[in-house]
Amino acid sequence: xxWEPGLSIWKQIEKQxxxxxxxxxxxxxxxMPTEMEMVRRFGVNRHTVRRAMSALVDSNVVRVEQGRxxxxxxxxxxxxxxxxxxxxxxxxxxxxxxxxxxxxxxVLKASAAVxxxxxxKPGTRVIELFSVSEADGVPLAVSxxxxxxxxxxxxxxxxxxxKSLTEALKRFGIDDYSRKxxxxxxxxxxxxxxxxxxxxxxxxxxxxxxxxxxxAGVPIEYGVTAFSSDxxxxxxx
Amino acid sequence: xxWEPGLSIWKQIEKQxxxxxxxxxxxxxxxMPTEMEMVRRFGVNRHTVRRAMSALVDSNVVRVEQGRxxxxxxxxxxxxxxxxxxxxxxxxxxxxxxxxxxxxxxVLKASAAVxxxxxxKPGTRVIELFSVSEADGVPLAVSxxxxxxxxxxxxxxxxxxxKSLTEALKRFGIDDYSRKxxxxxxxxxxxxxxxxxxxxxxxxxxxxxxxxxxxAGVPIEYGVTAFSSDxxxxxxx
DNA sequence: ATGTTAAATTTGTCTAGACATCTATACATA
DNA sequence: TATGTATAGATGTCTAGACAAATTTAACAT
Numbered sequence: 001x002x003w004e005p006g007l008s009i010w011k012q013i014e015k016q017x018x019x020x021x022x023x024x025x026x027x028x029x030x031x032m033p034t035e036m037e038m039v040r041r042f043g044v045n046r047h048t049v050r051r052a053m054s055a056l057v058d059s060n061v062v063r064v065e066q067g068r069x070x071x072x073x074x075x076x077x078x079x080x081x082x083x084x085x086x087x088x089x090x091x092x093x094x095x096x097x098x099x100x101x102x103x104x105x106x107v108l109k110a111s112a113a114v115x116x117x118x119x120x121k122p123g124t125r126v127i128e129l130f131s132v133s134e135a136d137g138v139p140l141a142v143s144x145x146x147x148x149x150x151x152x153x154x155x156x157x158x159x160x161x162x163k164s165l166t167e168a169l170k171r172f173g174i175d176d177y178s179r180k181x182x183x184x185x186x187x188x189x190x191x192x193x194x195x196x197x198x199x200x201x202x203x204x205x206x207x208x209x210x211x212x213x214x215x216a217g218v219p220i221e222y223g224v225t226a227f228s229s230d231x232x233x234x235x236x237x
Numbered sequence: 238x239x240w241e242p243g244l245s246i247w248k249q250i251e252k253q254x255x256x257x258x259x260x261x262x263x264x265x266x267x268x269m270p271t272e273m274e275m276v277r278r279f280g281v282n283r284h285t286v287r288r289a290m291s292a293l294v295d296s297n298v299v300r301v302e303q304g305r306x307x308x309x310x311x312x313x314x315x316x317x318x319x320x321x322x323x324x325x326x327x328x329x330x331x332x333x334x335x336x337x338x339x340x341x342x343x344v345l346k347a348s349a350a351v352x353x354x355x356x357x358k359p360g361t362r363v364i365e366l367f368s369v370s371e372a373d374g375v376p377l378a379v380s381x382x383x384x385x386x387x388x389x390x391x392x393x394x395x396x397x398x399x400k401s402l403t404e405a406l407k408r409f410g411i412d413d414y415s416r417k418x419x420x421x422x423x424x425x426x427x428x429x430x431x432x433x434x435x436x437x438x439x440x441x442x443x444x445x446x447x448x449x450x451x452x453a454g455v456p457i458e459y460g461v462t463a464f465s466s467d468x469x470x471x472x473x474x
Numbered sequence: 475a476t477g478t479t480a481a482a483t484t485t486g487t488c489t490a491g492a493c494a495t496c497t498a499t500a501c502a503t504a
Numbered sequence: 505t506a507t508g509t510a511t512a513g514a515t516g517t518c519t520a521g522a523c524a525a526a527t528t529t530a531a532c533a534t
Binding site for chain 2: 516528
Binding site: 058103104105130191192194195196 | 295340341342343367428429432433
């Protein structure tokens with residue numbers, strides 16, 4: 001490899017690796033060459049390779065695990081739709097850092113649709129949670145969830161603390177719950193959703209509508225989620 | 238300085254510098270010690286100091302300028318309210334990278350308030366721009382702007398391209414415009430605004446209402462802006 | 475005083491080597 | 505089978521030195 005003057009070598013290596021990745025030489029999930037292999041390939045010192053890799057880690061293109069190696073970060077997350085799939089588990093299972101950020105919340109009276117899904121009378125007070133789910137700081141989905149306010153009074157604070165609905169529900173004695181139904185469609189996002197997903201308004205989102213029930217089969221949550229179609233793929237097995 | 242085992246030295250140096258900064262030993266805007274001075278202070282190699290500084294740069298605590306030195310990043314931006322103050326100029330003048338991101342836009346009929354400020358008839362079609370202004374990726378303010386749609390048809394695309402209202406207005410022949418009035422108040426942000434500013438809902442925002450006029454004195458823009466009070470201070474001279 | 479040039483200062487890049495830490499694998503042992 | 509252990513392979517940290525690039529400072533000439 002020959003270096004063009006004016007641009008530091010590590011930046012040129014970064015560029016080369018980036019184009020290798022985008023051309024599929026290293027596919028998402030693949031193991032990258034080891035540092036020593038790159039040292040031989042590029043004919044530079046190990047630290048120079050590390051400087052380039054460090055930049056790729058910062059920009060979330062690759063992920064490095066000590067002792068194991070470097071891996072191309074999967075930008076499209078496979079999201080299996082099972083009865084017990086949990087967001088944080090899926091994300092951390094892919095060695096990515098999950099986060100669920102509460103954007104706003106409100107207590108209001110159930111509309112007809114919400115009431116029907118939660119199996120309560122219309123007008124019953126429900127908690128509305130509006131949140132963004134991220135992996136490594138990249139937003140993957142925005143969700144609007146409804147829970148019966150009577151049964152889950154104070155869940156908002158717990159959710160904000162634990163950043164996990166599963167955890168919050170545990171505090172209310174619900175150790176186990178499962179997905180009852182999931183309806184899937186594709187739409188264009190509203191301005192607001194597009195902004196929260198940090199994606200263009202003309203890129204579609206996968207929209208799911210779901211009801212979770214406790215072990216007795218009683219509905220505990222009704223939610224509408226918009227997944228970024230560029231970053232998430234739903235898998236039904 | 239003595240190192241506690243189990244934590245890398247560069248992280249301990251980062252920690253120490255961070256606490257120095259938060260305790261005011263190095264105040265915002267101040268020049269940090271040179272790398273060689275830190276080498277002597279901590280008794281480590283220059284590269285170790287650089288590793289620590291690099292982390293502080295990444296987290297936006299300090300800024301490094303080749304040949305000049307490292308400076309503590311001013312977290313609170315002084316925003317002078319003059320008749321010709323431009324956001325991007327102010328930010329880049331402080332060696333920070335300005336960005337204005339359009340969140341949503343719409344064409345709608347002017348409400349009574351909007352119409353009055355823009356000096357048009359209520360019901361006239363106006364362009365609504367909703368945007369977030371950032372410095373180094375940190376949101377400083379969210380603005381809602383209204384411009385008469387007739388005069389500025391197609392300005393949205395130009396704004397998205399140039400990310401600057403000043404630039405976009407130039408394409409419409411407005412080389413010079415100035416602030417006519419600015420009204421200032423303090424409020425608590427809505428859920429949405431708090432989220433876009435990435436700040437807590439119980440932290441106040443500085444809210445300004447302003448009208449810009451062209452050189453002939455004709456109103457061209459009416460806007461409401463919410464500044465993060467933790468990150469911006471308005472200055473009237 | 476003012477502008478130019480040269481030197482000194484300061485951060486950026488690259489190389490080189492040593493040892494630490496973490497992971498995976500193979501192998502011995504209970 | 506299960507568990508510990510040794511070893512090799514991989515990334516992480518630290519040191520050392522050289523030179524490049526950008527900026528500031530000082531000296532100098534005009």
